[in-house]
Amino acid sequence: MKDFLAMGGYAPYVWGSYLVMAALLVLEMVQLRHRRRNLTRWLKRIARLAEQEETR
Amino acid sequence: MADRGIQWFRFTAPANFYDLSGRLIPWFAALTVALFAVGLYLGLVVAPPDYQQGDSYRIIYIHVPTAWMGMFLYVLMAVYAAIGLIWRIKMAEVMAKAIAPTGALFTFLALWTGALWGRPTWGVYWVWDARLTSMLILLFLYLGYMALHAAIDDRQRASSASAVLAMVGVVNVPIIYFSVQWWNTLHQGASITVTEAPTMATIMFVTLLIMTLASWMYAIAVVLARARIELLERERNARWVQERMEERP
Numbered sequence: 215m216k217d218f219l220a221m222g223g224y225a226p227y228v229w230g231s232y233l234v235m236a237a238l239l240v241l242e243m244v245q246l247r248h249r250r251r252n253l254t255r256w257l258k259r260i261a262r263l264a265e266q267e268e269t270r
Numbered sequence: 271m272a273d274r275g276i277q278w279f280r281f282t283a284p285a286n287f288y289d290l291s292g293r294l295i296p297w298f299a300a301l302t303v304a305l306f307a308v309g310l311y312l313g314l315v316v317a318p319p320d321y322q323q324g325d326s327y328r329i330i331y332i333h334v335p336t337a338w339m340g341m342f343l344y345v346l347m348a349v350y351a352a353i354g355l356i357w358r359i360k361m362a363e364v365m366a367k368a369i370a371p372t373g374a375l376f377t378f379l380a381l382w383t384g385a386l387w388g389r390p391t392w393g394v395y396w397v398w399d400a401r402l403t404s405m406l407i408l409l410f411l412y413l414g415y416m417a418l419h420a421a422i423d424d425r426q427r428a429s430s431a432s433a434v435l436a437m438v439g440v441v442n443v444p445i446i447y448f449s450v451q452w453w454n455t456l457h458q459g460a461s462i463t464v465t466e467a468p469t470m471a472t473i474m475f476v477t478l479l480i481m482t483l484a485s486w487m488y489a490i491a492v493v494l495a496r497a498r499i500e501l502l503e504r505e506r507n508a509r510w511v512q513e514r515m516e517e518r519p
């Protein structure tokens with residue numbers, strides 16, 4: 215395990231590549247989820263208001 | 271007429287795209303996880319170290335796929351932008367805009383991993399050579415496309431102006447690809463071409479393909495997810511959006 219993490223002395227380069235990629239992909243997904251949640255919350259509120267308007 | 275055959279136009283209708291992509295995204299996400307799991311295991315554990323570069327060469331398994339994705343996605347974005355510009359197809363405009371951030375991300379990662387690979391291999395993080403510089407220009411093209419889109423309030427004009435930018439920028443993609451042949455560069459030539467057998471060990475080649483496939487699945491899932499959001503924003507007053515917002519409380 216220690217050998218694996220050491221990457222033959224190239225740990226900063228190898229893990230610096232893999233971890234940054236993983237972090238950025240996760241960040242992109244989190245950002246999209248966040249954006250979607252905010253938008254749908256807002257759209258649902260509008261849809262609800264429109265419905266109330268109709269039934270009145 | 272209407273009830274015969276497949277109604278192809280339906281697939282480009284926003285509501286149908288929204289529903290269909292919503293069902294497809296979980297599958298692409300599952301494939302992404304599975305392929306990355308296999309690819310990372312092969313690349314980091316199974317594949318032996320390189321006899322010259324030791325373990326630093328393992329960066330190739332993300333450097334090459336991210337560079338390919340950056341280029342592929344740019345061409346795809348430009349094609350959608352052109353279709354949107356010429357035929358005014360709404361879904362094409364949405365797709366072009368949805369591809370840009372993911373393309374920029376992959377291009378940045380190609381540059382980042384390239385720098386971290388260059389340091390132990392060449393002794394420097396960065397050189398102004400043809401391959402590296404043209405790749406940096408690709409990143410700027412993506413960022414320019416996104417900035418231009420964001421800078422124009424009128425949606426129609428924003429789509430048209432940024433579509434022209436995307437199309438003009440396509441000329442950079444063959445420049446990136448052939449840069450290692452046209453100029454003397456520090457960067458090595460292509461290891462994998464369509465016409466010749468790969469000049470690398472089978473395990474490396476297979477791992478590279480799996481990592482590329484994983485990147486594709488990821489890109490498709492994320493781009494579809496972003497396109498759905500763009501679509502909801504654009505069509506927020508449409509009946510189909512309101513119906514879907516009422517369905518799930």
